[in-house]
Amino acid sequence: MAGKSQPIQAEHIVVHSKAGQLQLMLLTLIAVALLLAPQFLYPIFVMKLLAFGLFAAAFNLLLGFTGLLSFGHATFFGGAAYFTAHAVKVWGWSPEAGISLGVAGAAGLGLVMGAIAIRRQGIYFAMITLALSQMFFFFCLQANFTHGEDGIQSVPRGQLFGVFDLSDTMTMYYFVLAIFVLGLLIVWRFVNSPFGMILKSIRENEQRAISLGYSVSRYKLGAFVMSAALTGLAGSVKALIFQFATLTDVTWQMSGEVILMTLLGGIGTLAGPVVGAGLVVTLQNYLATSDFPVTIITGVVFMICVLVFRRGLVGELSASKLGRKLGFRSES
Amino acid sequence: MTMIFGIPVVVLMGQLLVGLINGSFYALLSLGLAVIFGLLRVINFAHGALYMLGAFTALLLLTVGGVNYWLALILSPLIVGMFGAVIERTMLSRLYKLDHLYGLLFTFGLALAIEGTFRYFYGASGMPYAAPGALSGAVDLGFMLLPVYRGWVVIVSLIVCLGVWLLIEKTKFGAYLRAATENPVLVQSFGVNVPLLLTLTYALGSGLAAFAGVLAAPVYQVNPLMGSNLIIIVFAVVVVGGMGSILGAIVTGYMLGVVEGFTKVFYPEASNTVIFVIMTIVLILRPAGLFGKDV
Numbered sequence: 001m002a003g004k005s006q007p008i009q010a011e012h013i014v015v016h017s018k019a020g021q022l023q024l025m026l027l028t029l030i031a032v033a034l035l036l037a038p039q040f041l042y043p044i045f046v047m048k049l050l051a052f053g054l055f056a057a058a059f060n061l062l063l064g065f066t067g068l069l070s071f072g073h074a075t076f077f078g079g080a081a082y083f084t085a086h087a088v089k090v091w092g093w094s095p096e097a098g099i100s101l102g103v104a105g106a107a108g109l110g111l112v113m114g115a116i117a118i119r120r121q122g123i124y125f126a127m128i129t130l131a132l133s134q135m136f137f138f139f140c141l142q143a144n145f146t147h148g149e150d151g152i153q154s155v156p157r158g159q160l161f162g163v164f165d166l167s168d169t170m171t172m173y174y175f176v177l178a179i180f181v182l183g184l185l186i187v188w189r190f191v192n193s194p195f196g197m198i199l200k201s202i203r204e205n206e207q208r209a210i211s212l213g214y215s216v217s218r219y220k221l222g223a224f225v226m227s228a229a230l231t232g233l234a235g236s237v238k239a240l241i242f243q244f245a246t247l248t249d250v251t252w253q254m255s256g257e258v259i260l261m262t263l264l265g266g267i268g269t270l271a272g273p274v275v276g277a278g279l280v281v282t283l284q285n286y287l288a289t290s291d292f293p294v295t296i297i298t299g300v301v302f303m304i305c306v307l308v309f310r311r312g313l314v315g316e317l318s319a320s321k322l323g324r325k326l327g328f329r330s331e332s
Numbered sequence: 333m334t335m336i337f338g339i340p341v342v343v344l345m346g347q348l349l350v351g352l353i354n355g356s357f358y359a360l361l362s363l364g365l366a367v368i369f370g371l372l373r374v375i376n377f378a379h380g381a382l383y384m385l386g387a388f389t390a391l392l393l394l395t396v397g398g399v400n401y402w403l404a405l406i407l408s409p410l411i412v413g414m415f416g417a418v419i420e421r422t423m424l425s426r427l428y429k430l431d432h433l434y435g436l437l438f439t440f441g442l443a444l445a446i447e448g449t450f451r452y453f454y455g456a457s458g459m460p461y462a463a464p465g466a467l468s469g470a471v472d473l474g475f476m477l478l479p480v481y482r483g484w485v486v487i488v489s490l491i492v493c494l495g496v497w498l499l500i501e502k503t504k505f506g507a508y509l510r511a512a513t514e515n516p517v518l519v520q521s522f523g524v525n526v527p528l529l530l531t532l533t534y535a536l537g538s539g540l541a542a543f544a545g546v547l548a549a550p551v552y553q554v555n556p557l558m559g560s561n562l563i564i565i566v567f568a569v570v571v572v573g574g575m576g577s578i579l580g581a582i583v584t585g586y587m588l589g590v591v592e593g594f595t596k597v598f599y600p601e602a603s604n605t606v607i608f609v610i611m612t613i614v615l616i617l618r619p620a621g622l623f624g625k626d627v
Contacts, residue, residue, distance in 0.1 A: 069433050119619045123375050123432050131568045135608035256440055295448030302441025306434050
């Protein structure tokens with residue numbers, strides 16, 4: 001039996017890596033465009049896009065590839081922002097050390113939240129992550145180091161490895177871009193690893209994965225911590241870009257926003273969340289100057305996505321004729 | 333002055349009352365959530381927005397139409413219930429065949445849209461809504477002064493909770509509801525109009541949320557964000573009670589309200605989080621919730 005299933009499995013992997021290569025090529029193209037982007041666009045804005053793109057991609061690692069909807073990812077995003085901002089500003093840490101602390105802190109929070117939440121599935125899982133995240137919100141509201149409603153302000157960007165001065169906008173931009181590309185590569189590598197395959201099998205049929213002998217909870221927890229750590233990376237970088245960390249980043253509305261980004265771009269696709277994040281951030285930036293409230297638009301876009309557009313932009317493209325020609329595979 | 337654990341009895345009783353009042357709202361809202369979840373398998377994220385809508389409808393009925401509190405207490409749930417029925421019929425019903433998570437995401441978007449709209453027109457500041465004359469003032473209970481309106485809130489919410497529980501457990505409508513939760517196809521084949529049943533259920537849940545909103549209007553101020561501040565706590569209540577359990581929702585609602593009230597006396601810093609702490613402990617010990625059946 002084992003010998004018989006071998007070629008099928010091998011073929012499967014070949015197809016995946018081929019499509020993966022095409023997607024990687026596309027990502028490289030985007031990266032080149034991003035290298036030149038600050039010449040044409042406001043650099044802080046592009047950095048914001050990158051940070052939220054990474055956030056959404058990290059979130060999708062869980063929702064798209066493991067099938068777990070977390071409603072508490074703001075905890076890792078905002079939490080890491082607080083850790084980094086505090087370490088850099090109050091303790092005078094270097095930016096790379098501050099970011100490491102943010103990532104480690106987010107991974108730690110992810111371990112705790114994940115360990116409690118993976119005991120339940122589906123809607124229950126979402127509710128538990130939401131409630132735990134709210135607990136963390138109140139902690140941040142009352143803890144001393146977060147400075148409550150004011151947040152941690154004027155965080156210095158510092159010298160990266162003691163060499164690169166990040167207070168220079170363009171240096172900061174290329175640093176953020178490097179982290180973004182690194183983050184997406186990690187996601188891509190992770191999704192296409194044996195570990196990622198097992199996660200997908202859990203998403204498709206958890207009972208079967210259990211009967212195949214995988215200890216499903218461990219894999220789920222692993223994916224949760226991984227997603228939390230990468231989300232933390234995005235949050236830490238965000239704190240350095242804007243030089244502050246505030247309560248907004250730990251609210252449940254922020255958790256909702258990242259779900260919208262992922263849904264709009266395409267759940268379970270690699271590029272989707274980044275595209276979705278780009279759209280949402282651009283929309284918010286555009287609407288910020290008008291007096292029309294962003295929440296109405298966000299809410300309506302959410303409803304439309306769920307009702308008629310569940311595959312998202314990239315998902316719809318992959319499923320279309322053009323998408324198939326380009327070698328996309330539709331995933332979710 | 334009489335003291336318990338070094339705290340004056342008056343203070344303790346005051347917090348017990350505050351806890352019971354908050355608990356009344358928790359119970360009414362989590363009851364609606366449990367009813368909707370039980371049959372539709374939808375976590376109604378818009379529940380807080382519907383609660384806010386109920387309070388605003390009462391306020392608008394008063395300022396625009398001159399409708400008094402008592403009539404608003406009946407009209408507002410009817411109006412919001414009808415709104416809920418329209419939403420369910422036109423949009424929510426398309427999602428039942430999909431993963432249940434889409435229902436949660438849809439109602440989340442709905443909540444954002446409703447709250448955003450009201451915030452656009454009314455800002456984020458609260459507007460007062462006076463308690464009716466017959467319920468103003470306070471009575472002296474000997475150990476504390478009880479504001480009449482607050483006593484009324486506790487009593488009427490208890491009655492409504494009991495009523496809904498009886499409706500679901502003891503009537504034919506309730507029997508259909510419970511049967512449809514177990515096996516909608518079978519119930520449909522007996523000639524029961526299940527889609528109508530689902531619409532009525534969502535309308536009932538929405539109406540309950542609006543009722544709580546009207547009750548809350550004189551206690552808290554009417555504010556576009558009043559629902560979103562409350563909804564997460566109510567979710568925690570539902571998780572602790574056991575999702576879909578009607579009795580669990582009611583009992584846990586009052587219980588957690590009182591616990592929260594007492595926490596405010598003994599350890600104020602934790603009063604915001606005590607419900608989530610309890611939720612975490614309950615989930616570790618009993619993942620299905622206090623009254624829930626294991627899934």
